[in-house]
Amino acid sequence: MEKTLSKQGVQMESRFLSYMEKYDYENLFICQDNATGLKAIIAIHDTTLGSAVGGCRMWTYNTENEAIEDALRLARGMTYKYAAAGVNLGGGKCVIIGDPKTQKSEGLFRALGRFIDRLGGLYMTGEDVGTTLRDMEYIRMETEHIVTLPKELGGAGPIxxxxxxxxxxxxxxxxxxxxxxxxxxxxxxxxxxxxxxxxxxxxxxxxxxxxxxxxxxxxxxxxxxxxxxxxxxxxxxxxxxxxxxxxxxxxxxxxxxxxxxxxxxxxxxxxxxxxxxxxxxxxxxxxxxxxxxxxxxxxxxxxxxxxxxxxxxxxxxxxxxxxxxxxxxxxxxxxxxxxxxxxxxxxxxxxxxxxxxxxxxxxxxxxxxxx
Structure with missing residues:
Protein backbone atom coordinates (compact mmCIF):
# COMPACT_ATOMS: atom_id res chain seq x y z
CA MET A 1 0.00 0.00 0.00
CA GLU A 2 1.34 3.42 -0.92
CA LYS A 3 2.01 5.55 2.11
CA THR A 4 2.70 9.28 2.25
CA LEU A 5 5.58 10.33 4.48
CA SER A 6 4.66 12.66 7.30
CA LYS A 7 6.53 15.94 7.75
CA GLN A 8 8.37 14.34 10.68
CA GLY A 9 9.29 11.34 8.52
CA VAL A 10 10.72 13.59 5.80
CA GLN A 11 12.77 15.48 8.37
CA MET A 12 14.10 12.21 9.80
CA GLU A 13 15.10 10.97 6.35
CA SER A 14 16.82 14.28 5.59
CA ARG A 15 18.75 14.17 8.87
CA PHE A 16 20.09 10.68 8.27
CA LEU A 17 20.99 11.40 4.66
CA SER A 18 22.83 14.54 5.78
CA TYR A 19 24.71 12.52 8.39
CA MET A 20 25.59 9.87 5.80
CA GLU A 21 26.79 12.54 3.40
CA LYS A 22 28.91 14.21 6.09
CA TYR A 23 30.77 10.98 6.90
CA ASP A 24 30.54 9.46 3.39
CA TYR A 25 28.47 6.34 4.12
CA GLU A 26 27.66 3.97 1.29
CA ASN A 27 24.41 2.22 2.29
CA LEU A 28 21.68 1.98 4.89
CA PHE A 29 19.31 -0.99 4.77
CA ILE A 30 16.08 -1.38 6.75
CA CYS A 31 14.95 -4.99 7.17
CA GLN A 32 11.65 -6.28 8.55
CA ASP A 33 9.84 -9.60 8.53
CA ASN A 34 6.33 -9.90 9.97
CA ALA A 35 6.47 -13.68 10.29
CA THR A 36 9.47 -13.70 12.65
CA GLY A 37 9.18 -10.22 14.13
CA LEU A 38 12.55 -9.16 12.74
CA LYS A 39 13.26 -5.43 12.73
CA ALA A 40 16.85 -4.71 11.79
CA ILE A 41 19.12 -2.05 10.34
CA ILE A 42 22.29 -2.74 8.38
CA ALA A 43 24.66 0.20 7.90
CA ILE A 44 27.63 0.10 5.55
CA HIS A 45 30.15 2.89 5.91
CA ASP A 46 33.13 2.23 3.63
CA THR A 47 34.27 -0.74 1.55
CA THR A 48 37.53 0.69 0.19
CA LEU A 49 39.60 -1.91 2.01
CA GLY A 50 37.20 -4.81 1.50
CA SER A 51 33.77 -6.16 2.41
CA ALA A 52 32.08 -4.35 5.28
CA VAL A 53 32.28 -6.35 8.49
CA GLY A 54 30.71 -5.61 11.85
CA GLY A 55 28.85 -7.47 14.57
CA CYS A 56 25.12 -8.00 14.94
CA ARG A 57 23.80 -6.22 18.03
CA MET A 58 20.36 -6.91 19.58
CA TRP A 59 19.09 -4.24 21.92
CA THR A 60 15.90 -2.71 23.31
CA TYR A 61 16.19 0.62 21.52
CA ASN A 62 13.67 3.21 22.62
CA THR A 63 13.01 4.38 19.05
CA GLU A 64 13.79 3.34 15.49
CA ASN A 65 15.81 6.54 15.10
CA GLU A 66 18.00 5.53 18.02
CA ALA A 67 18.66 2.14 16.40
CA ILE A 68 19.57 3.73 13.06
CA GLU A 69 21.90 6.22 14.74
CA ASP A 70 23.61 3.41 16.63
CA ALA A 71 24.08 1.32 13.48
CA LEU A 72 25.54 4.26 11.56
CA ARG A 73 27.88 5.31 14.36
CA LEU A 74 29.13 1.78 14.98
CA ALA A 75 29.64 1.06 11.26
CA ARG A 76 31.92 4.06 10.90
CA GLY A 77 33.83 2.95 13.96
CA MET A 78 34.44 -0.44 12.35
CA THR A 79 35.90 1.21 9.24
CA TYR A 80 38.46 3.03 11.36
CA LYS A 81 39.11 0.00 13.54
CA TYR A 82 40.01 -2.25 10.61
CA ALA A 83 41.97 0.44 8.80
CA ALA A 84 44.10 1.26 11.83
CA ALA A 85 44.63 -2.44 12.61
CA GLY A 86 45.97 -3.09 9.10
CA VAL A 87 43.07 -5.42 8.24
CA ASN A 88 41.71 -5.38 4.69
CA LEU A 89 38.04 -5.03 5.59
CA GLY A 90 35.54 -2.21 5.56
CA GLY A 91 33.13 -1.06 8.24
CA GLY A 92 29.53 -2.13 8.72
CA LYS A 93 27.09 -2.92 11.51
CA CYS A 94 23.76 -4.62 12.04
CA VAL A 95 21.39 -3.85 14.90
CA ILE A 96 18.21 -5.75 15.74
CA ILE A 97 15.47 -3.92 17.62
CA GLY A 98 14.31 -6.29 20.36
CA ASP A 99 14.93 -7.74 23.79
CA PRO A 100 17.69 -10.36 23.56
CA LYS A 101 16.35 -12.05 26.68
CA THR A 102 12.78 -12.61 25.44
CA GLN A 103 12.49 -12.04 21.69
CA LYS A 104 15.13 -14.28 20.15
CA SER A 105 14.18 -17.18 17.89
CA GLU A 106 15.76 -19.37 15.26
CA GLY A 107 13.39 -17.90 12.67
CA LEU A 108 14.37 -14.32 13.48
CA PHE A 109 18.08 -14.93 12.95
CA ARG A 110 17.51 -17.06 9.87
CA ALA A 111 15.40 -14.26 8.39
CA LEU A 112 18.28 -11.87 9.04
CA GLY A 113 20.60 -14.36 7.38
CA ARG A 114 18.47 -14.25 4.24
CA PHE A 115 18.63 -10.44 4.16
CA ILE A 116 22.41 -10.52 4.58
CA ASP A 117 22.70 -13.13 1.84
CA ARG A 118 20.89 -10.83 -0.61
CA LEU A 119 23.76 -8.36 -0.24
CA GLY A 120 26.09 -10.90 -1.86
CA GLY A 121 29.09 -10.39 0.42
CA LEU A 122 28.89 -6.61 0.65
CA TYR A 123 28.36 -7.08 4.39
CA MET A 124 29.48 -9.85 6.76
CA THR A 125 28.28 -10.09 10.34
CA GLY A 126 29.36 -11.55 13.66
CA GLU A 127 28.64 -11.73 17.38
CA ASP A 128 28.04 -8.53 19.36
CA VAL A 129 26.15 -7.19 22.36
CA GLY A 130 22.98 -9.24 22.87
CA THR A 131 23.91 -12.02 20.44
CA THR A 132 25.74 -15.32 20.85
CA LEU A 133 27.58 -17.94 18.84
CA ARG A 134 24.35 -19.95 18.76
CA ASP A 135 22.60 -17.02 17.07
CA MET A 136 25.41 -16.88 14.53
CA GLU A 137 24.86 -20.56 13.75
CA TYR A 138 21.25 -19.76 12.81
CA ILE A 139 22.39 -16.94 10.51
CA ARG A 140 24.94 -19.31 8.95
CA MET A 141 22.10 -21.65 7.94
CA GLU A 142 21.01 -18.99 5.43
CA THR A 143 24.25 -17.32 4.35
CA GLU A 144 27.99 -17.90 4.17
CA HIS A 145 28.63 -14.20 4.79
CA ILE A 146 29.36 -14.48 8.50
CA VAL A 147 32.58 -14.18 10.46
CA THR A 148 31.97 -15.24 14.05
CA LEU A 149 31.39 -18.98 14.26
CA PRO A 150 32.16 -21.85 16.64
CA LYS A 151 35.41 -23.72 16.02
CA GLU A 152 33.53 -26.80 14.82
CA LEU A 153 32.10 -24.71 11.97
CA GLY A 154 35.48 -23.31 10.97
CA GLY A 155 35.38 -20.14 13.05
CA ALA A 156 37.63 -18.81 15.79
CA GLY A 157 35.16 -19.54 18.57
CA PRO A 158 34.80 -17.14 21.53
CA ILE A 159 36.67 -13.87 21.03
Missing part, protein backbone atom coordinates in the same frame (compact mmCIF):
# COMPACT_ATOMS: atom_id res chain seq x y z
CA UNK A 160 36.38 -12.11 24.39
CA UNK A 161 39.81 -13.22 25.63
CA UNK A 162 41.47 -11.88 22.47
CA UNK A 163 39.67 -8.56 22.95
CA UNK A 164 40.86 -8.36 26.55
CA UNK A 165 44.43 -9.32 25.58
CA UNK A 166 44.47 -6.51 23.02
CA UNK A 167 43.17 -4.02 25.58
CA UNK A 168 46.02 -4.89 27.93
CA UNK A 169 48.56 -4.49 25.10
CA UNK A 170 47.21 -1.02 24.36
CA UNK A 171 47.12 -0.21 28.07
CA UNK A 172 50.77 -1.24 28.37
CA UNK A 173 51.76 1.26 25.66
CA UNK A 174 49.82 4.02 27.43
CA UNK A 175 51.36 3.16 30.81
CA UNK A 176 54.83 3.31 29.29
CA UNK A 177 54.11 6.83 28.04
CA UNK A 178 52.52 8.01 31.29
CA UNK A 179 54.71 6.19 33.82
CA UNK A 180 57.89 5.26 31.96
CA UNK A 181 57.53 1.49 32.33
CA UNK A 182 56.05 -1.33 30.27
CA UNK A 183 55.50 -3.44 33.36
CA UNK A 184 52.04 -3.50 34.90
CA UNK A 185 53.40 -4.88 38.18
CA UNK A 186 51.96 -2.76 40.98
CA UNK A 187 50.03 -0.48 38.61
CA UNK A 188 46.66 0.48 40.12
CA UNK A 189 43.87 -0.25 37.62
CA UNK A 190 40.14 0.38 38.08
CA UNK A 191 38.13 -1.95 35.82
CA UNK A 192 34.53 -0.84 35.27
CA UNK A 193 32.35 -3.67 33.93
CA UNK A 194 32.96 -7.38 34.48
CA UNK A 195 31.30 -8.91 31.44
CA UNK A 196 33.12 -11.45 29.29
CA UNK A 197 35.79 -8.95 28.21
CA UNK A 198 36.13 -7.11 31.53
CA UNK A 199 36.53 -10.41 33.37
CA UNK A 200 39.41 -11.45 31.11
CA UNK A 201 41.02 -8.01 31.45
CA UNK A 202 41.03 -8.53 35.22
CA UNK A 203 42.39 -12.04 34.77
CA UNK A 204 45.30 -10.88 32.59
CA UNK A 205 46.08 -7.86 34.77
CA UNK A 206 46.13 -10.12 37.85
CA UNK A 207 48.69 -12.34 36.12
CA UNK A 208 50.73 -9.19 35.38
CA UNK A 209 50.74 -8.23 39.06
CA UNK A 210 48.51 -5.17 38.82
CA UNK A 211 46.61 -3.84 41.84
CA UNK A 212 42.93 -4.14 40.94
CA UNK A 213 39.77 -2.22 41.78
CA UNK A 214 36.57 -3.51 40.19
CA UNK A 215 32.96 -2.43 39.82
CA UNK A 216 29.86 -3.78 38.10
CA UNK A 217 26.11 -3.41 38.49
CA UNK A 218 25.95 -7.21 38.89
CA UNK A 219 27.08 -7.82 42.46
CA UNK A 220 27.50 -11.55 41.88
CA UNK A 221 30.14 -10.86 39.22
CA UNK A 222 31.95 -8.49 41.57
CA UNK A 223 32.00 -11.02 44.39
CA UNK A 224 33.33 -13.76 42.11
CA UNK A 225 36.17 -11.57 40.82
CA UNK A 226 37.07 -10.30 44.29
CA UNK A 227 37.29 -13.85 45.59
CA UNK A 228 39.28 -15.26 42.67
CA UNK A 229 41.68 -12.40 41.94
CA UNK A 230 41.89 -10.52 45.23
CA UNK A 231 40.52 -7.33 43.72
CA UNK A 232 38.90 -4.58 45.79
CA UNK A 233 35.23 -3.86 45.09
CA UNK A 234 34.14 -0.26 44.55
CA UNK A 235 30.93 1.38 43.32
CA UNK A 236 30.49 1.12 39.53
CA UNK A 237 28.95 4.60 39.54
CA UNK A 238 32.01 6.28 41.07
CA UNK A 239 34.85 3.97 40.02
CA UNK A 240 36.07 6.53 37.49
CA UNK A 241 36.92 8.88 40.39
CA UNK A 242 39.16 6.43 42.25
CA UNK A 243 42.79 7.41 42.80
CA UNK A 244 44.39 4.98 40.35
CA UNK A 245 46.97 4.91 37.58
CA UNK A 246 44.58 3.51 34.95
CA UNK A 247 40.83 3.86 34.55
CA UNK A 248 39.66 0.92 32.42
CA UNK A 249 36.02 1.27 31.23
CA UNK A 250 34.72 -2.06 29.93
CA UNK A 251 30.97 -1.47 30.02
CA UNK A 252 28.92 1.39 28.62
CA UNK A 253 30.06 4.17 26.30
CA UNK A 254 30.06 7.94 26.91
CA UNK A 255 31.79 7.47 30.27
CA UNK A 256 34.22 10.30 29.51
CA UNK A 257 32.00 13.36 29.75
CA UNK A 258 31.75 16.77 31.38
CA UNK A 259 30.88 15.29 34.77
CA UNK A 260 33.41 12.45 34.94
CA UNK A 261 36.41 14.33 33.53
CA UNK A 262 36.35 16.72 36.47
CA UNK A 263 36.60 13.74 38.83
CA UNK A 264 39.35 11.72 37.11
CA UNK A 265 42.52 11.11 39.14
CA UNK A 266 44.15 8.66 36.72
CA UNK A 267 47.12 8.99 34.39
CA UNK A 268 45.64 6.71 31.69
CA UNK A 269 42.19 5.89 30.31
CA UNK A 270 42.29 2.53 28.51
CA UNK A 271 39.41 0.07 28.28
CA UNK A 272 37.31 -2.08 25.99
CA UNK A 273 34.08 -0.04 25.95
CA UNK A 274 33.06 1.44 22.60
CA UNK A 275 32.60 5.19 22.16
CA UNK A 276 34.03 6.14 25.55
CA UNK A 277 34.14 9.84 24.65
CA UNK A 278 30.65 11.30 24.90
CA UNK A 279 31.78 14.00 22.46
CA UNK A 280 35.04 14.41 20.60
CA UNK A 281 35.87 17.52 22.64
CA UNK A 282 36.18 15.27 25.68
CA UNK A 283 39.19 13.68 24.00
CA UNK A 284 40.65 17.16 23.67
CA UNK A 285 40.03 17.72 27.38
CA UNK A 286 41.86 14.50 28.32
CA UNK A 287 44.81 15.66 26.19
CA UNK A 288 44.87 19.06 27.90
CA UNK A 289 44.87 17.35 31.30
CA UNK A 290 47.84 15.20 30.30
CA UNK A 291 45.85 11.97 30.59
CA UNK A 292 46.92 9.38 28.01
CA UNK A 293 43.86 8.02 26.21
CA UNK A 294 44.05 4.55 24.70
CA UNK A 295 41.70 5.24 21.80
CA UNK A 296 38.85 2.78 22.22
CA UNK A 297 38.59 1.43 18.69
CA UNK A 298 42.35 0.90 18.58
CA UNK A 299 42.85 -1.07 21.77
CA UNK A 300 39.54 -2.99 21.70
CA UNK A 301 40.17 -4.31 18.18
CA UNK A 302 41.73 -7.57 19.37
CA UNK A 303 38.56 -9.63 19.18
CA UNK A 304 37.67 -8.70 15.64
CA UNK A 305 41.30 -8.96 14.47
CA UNK A 306 41.37 -12.46 15.96
CA UNK A 307 37.94 -13.35 14.61
CA UNK A 308 38.66 -12.30 11.02
CA UNK A 309 42.03 -14.05 10.79
CA UNK A 310 40.51 -16.87 8.75
CA UNK A 311 39.27 -14.56 5.98
CA UNK A 312 41.48 -14.70 2.88
CA UNK A 313 44.04 -16.88 4.69
CA UNK A 314 42.69 -20.37 4.09
CA UNK A 315 41.47 -20.92 7.63
CA UNK A 316 41.90 -19.85 11.23
CA UNK A 317 45.32 -20.11 12.87
CA UNK A 318 45.54 -19.33 16.59
CA UNK A 319 49.22 -18.32 16.71
CA UNK A 320 48.90 -16.05 13.68
CA UNK A 321 45.69 -14.48 15.03
CA UNK A 322 47.11 -13.74 18.48
CA UNK A 323 50.26 -12.40 16.87
CA UNK A 324 48.13 -9.83 15.09
CA UNK A 325 46.42 -8.91 18.36
CA UNK A 326 49.82 -8.37 20.03
CA UNK A 327 50.58 -5.65 17.45
CA UNK A 328 48.03 -3.40 19.15
CA UNK A 329 50.91 -2.38 21.42
CA UNK A 330 52.89 -1.16 18.40
CA UNK A 331 49.89 0.62 16.89
CA UNK A 332 49.08 2.44 20.13
CA UNK A 333 52.75 3.42 20.51
CA UNK A 334 52.69 4.88 16.99
CA UNK A 335 49.59 6.89 17.78
CA UNK A 336 51.14 8.27 20.95
CA UNK A 337 54.16 9.36 18.91
CA UNK A 338 51.93 11.05 16.31
CA UNK A 339 50.03 12.73 19.14
CA UNK A 340 53.24 14.18 20.54
CA UNK A 341 54.72 15.17 17.18
CA UNK A 342 51.59 17.01 16.03
CA UNK A 343 50.39 18.05 19.49
CA UNK A 344 46.98 16.50 18.92
CA UNK A 345 44.90 14.14 21.10
CA UNK A 346 45.39 10.42 20.56
CA UNK A 347 41.84 10.01 19.24
CA UNK A 348 42.65 12.46 16.44
CA UNK A 349 45.95 10.70 15.81
CA UNK A 350 44.04 7.43 15.47
CA UNK A 351 41.59 8.92 12.98
CA UNK A 352 44.45 10.39 10.97
CA UNK A 353 46.29 7.06 10.99
CA UNK A 354 43.21 5.20 9.72
CA UNK A 355 42.23 7.80 7.12
CA UNK A 356 45.74 7.84 5.65
CA UNK A 357 45.67 4.07 5.16
CA UNK A 358 42.24 4.18 3.51
CA UNK A 359 43.39 6.95 1.18
CA UNK A 360 46.59 5.09 0.27
CA UNK A 361 44.66 1.93 -0.60
CA UNK A 362 42.07 3.94 -2.55
CA UNK A 363 44.87 5.53 -4.63
CA UNK A 364 46.53 2.16 -5.20
CA UNK A 365 43.26 0.68 -6.46
CA UNK A 366 42.71 3.66 -8.75
CA UNK A 367 46.17 3.14 -10.23
CA UNK A 368 45.35 -0.48 -10.95
CA UNK A 369 42.26 0.50 -12.96
CA UNK A 370 44.24 3.00 -15.06
CA UNK A 371 46.76 0.49 -16.35
Missing amino acids: SYATAFGVVQGMRACVKEAMGTESLQGVRVAVQGLGSVGYHVVEILHEEGAELLVGDIDQAKVEAVVEKFGARAVSPETIHAEDVDVYCPCALGAVINDNTIEQLKCKVVAGSANNQLKEERHGDMLHELGIVYGTDYIINAGGTVYDTDRLNTGGFNYERAMGKVTRIYETMTSLINISKEKNIPTYKAADLFAEQRIEEVKNAKALRTRI
